[in-house]
Amino acid sequence: xxxxxxxQTEISVVEKEDVTLDCVYETxxxxxxLFWYKQPPSGELVFLIRRNSFDExxxxxxxxxxxxxxxxxxxxxxxxxxxxxxSAVYFCALSEAPGGGATNxxxxxxxxxxxxxx
Amino acid sequence: xxxxxxxxxxxxxxxxxPVTLRCHQTENHRYMYWYRQDxxxxxxxxxxxxxxxxxxxxxxxxxxxxxxxxxxxxxLTLESATSSQTSVYxxxxxEPPSVGTYExxxxxxxxxxxx
Numbered sequence: 741x742x743x744x745x746x747x748q749t750e751i752s753v754v755e756k757e758d759v760t761l762d763c764v765y766e767t768x769x770x771x772x773x774l775f776w777y778k779q780p781p782s783g784e785l786v787f788l789i790r791r792n793s794f795d796e797x798x799x800x801x802x803x804x805x806x807x808x809x810x811x812x813x814x815x816x817x818x819x820x821x822x823x824x825x826x827s828a829v830y831f832c833a834l835s836e837a838p839g840g841g842a843t844n845x846x847x848x849x850x851x852x853x854x855x856x857x858x
Numbered sequence: 859x860x861x862x863x864x865x866x867x868x869x870x871x872x873x874x875x876p877v878t879l880r881c882h883q884t885e886n887h888r889y890m891y892w893y894r895q896d897x898x899x900x901x902x903x904x905x906x907x908x909x910x911x912x913x914x915x916x917x918x919x920x921x922x923x924x925x926x927x928x929x930x931x932x933x934l935t936l937e938s939a940t941s942s943q944t945s946v947y948x949x950x951x952x953e954p955p956s957v958g959t960y961e962x963x964x965x966x967x968x969x970x971x972x973x
Binding site for chain 1: 946959
């Protein structure tokens with residue numbers, strides 16, 4: 741069965757510190773997709789990134805970077821020089837492979853609450 | 859922002875009453891989903907739809923039904939609300955896998971309290 745584990749329930753950092761949010765997944769599929777979503781205190785869910793299982797290149801977007809390692813089934817998210825506006829719950833998610841019958845269903849982790857103190 | 863609205867945004871209801879939540883999209887996306895968010899569980903899929911009148915169950919479908927008579931609307935019904943269905947409900951949309959995007963875009967959520 742597919743499963744996503746975010747072992748860090750809460751993380752508190754001081755502004756300008758770097759912080760890494762961990763995500764470990766389980767799947768029997770050889771092709772799959774991984775996602776990160778952000779849920780700020782206002783409650784909406786914001787899509788951050790999608791990563792294909794056959795593309796292990798790390799990705800950087802401004803202060804955000806993602807490290808995908810198939811060997812350890814991990815898809816970790818690092819925020820560099822954190823800011824108060826980064827305070828949110830961050831969810832990692834996994835979807836089944838596309839193809840006949842696939843429906844993009846997402847399996848979510850339980851989320852990590854990041855609090856960035858000024 | 860994806861054009862997804864949910865109504866109502868907040869609702870308080872009594873145990874045993876039926877409740878219907880509405881999700882409306884203006885993106886013409888074929889796939890729509892209903893999730894519930896509870897502390898310690900993240901988001902869990904209730905039902906999804908892969909086209910008009912085409913729906914299927916998700917992980918936590920007991921006590922819920924859905925209907926989709928138009929591309930833009932996806933209704934979630936709690937047939938007889940229970941306190942365990944107190945939650946925040948999110949609707950999401952996506953393109954079919956064949957399009958190649960895969961990510962889902964979420965509505966603003968509905969906070970439902972069953973007393």
